[in-house]
Amino acid sequence: MAEITIAATDGTGSFFAYVAEPLKRPAGAVVVIQEIFGVSDSLKAIADQVAGWGFIAVAPDLFWRLEPRVNLSDRTQAEWDKAFALFNAFDQEKGVEDLNATLAAARQLPGCNGRAGTMGFCLGGRLAAMMAIRSDAECNVSFYGVGLEELFADGSAAVTRPFLVHIAERDKFVPKAAQGAVLAALMPNPVVEAHVYPGVDHAFARVGGQHWDGRAAAIANGRTAAFLARWLG
Numbered sequence: 001m002a003e004i005t006i007a008a009t010d011g012t013g014s015f016f017a018y019v020a021e022p023l024k025r026p027a028g029a030v031v032v033i034q035e036i037f038g039v040s041d042s043l044k045a046i047a048d049q050v051a052g053w054g055f056i057a058v059a060p061d062l063f064w065r066l067e068p069r070v071n072l073s074d075r076t077q078a079e080w081d082k083a084f085a086l087f088n089a090f091d092q093e094k095g096v097e098d099l100n101a102t103l104a105a106a107r108q109l110p111g112c113n114g115r116a117g118t119m120g121f122c123l124g125g126r127l128a129a130m131m132a133i134r135s136d137a138e139c140n141v142s143f144y145g146v147g148l149e150e151l152f153a154d155g156s157a158a159v160t161r162p163f164l165v166h167i168a169e170r171d172k173f174v175p176k177a178a179q180g181a182v183l184a185a186l187m188p189n190p191v192v193e194a195h196v197y198p199g200v201d202h203a204f205a206r207v208g209g210q211h212w213d214g215r216a217a218a219i220a221n222g223r224t225a226a227f228l229a230r231w232l233g
Helices: 041-052 077-089 092-107 123-134 176-186 214-232
Strands: 002-007 014-020 027-033 056-060 112-121 140-143 163-168 192-197
Touching: 002 092, 014 041, 014 092, 027 041, 027 092, 027 123, 027 214, 041 056, 041 112, 056 092, 092 112, 092 123, 112 123, 112 214, 123 140, 123 163, 140 214, 163 176, 163 214, 176 192, 192 214
Parallel strands: 027 056, 027 112, 112 140, 140 163, 163 192
Antiparallel strands: 002 014, 014 056
């Protein structure tokens, strides 16, 4: 495992990204987008898992403008409070800029085959959806993204590249009405694939998380690995 440094495109500084590498190359790259907990131990474990699927995984530090190298868990109220404070202060537009910079950097990594996609969780799931609209990523994956109904309120015509969406049926941050709105907007689009996971809560795929669900995570991860392999090689 390693780190790289990526220059922000607005000239304000640079940020680190955790990199996990597969055993075989050339390989496609996956930009793994953080939750509100930063580039956490859990996110690094997910990046390692993606590398195990045969991709170069790159997890950028998107909170760097607020506080570099945030690494929180979901285990204490103090960590939740800090995570939500960071989320509320986070500039999502700058986040998309940093993700596009990361996408470009990932394509240039040694051993990359030139193809790169994104895969995000919670806040990262929303940002992956934004990247589906506003990037040239070969594909994008959203795990229990928050606020997607706002992004696709006017339909999904802007999504022209393969987009995979995972929705937790009992997501406490995404009510049923919002889930229905997202599905209604996205499902008519032939490049979109969406799945709802019965009986599970938000963050069901977070490694070591409080709401981890082994069955749902395994199914979602299997679908994701196959999807990434299809579009990234």
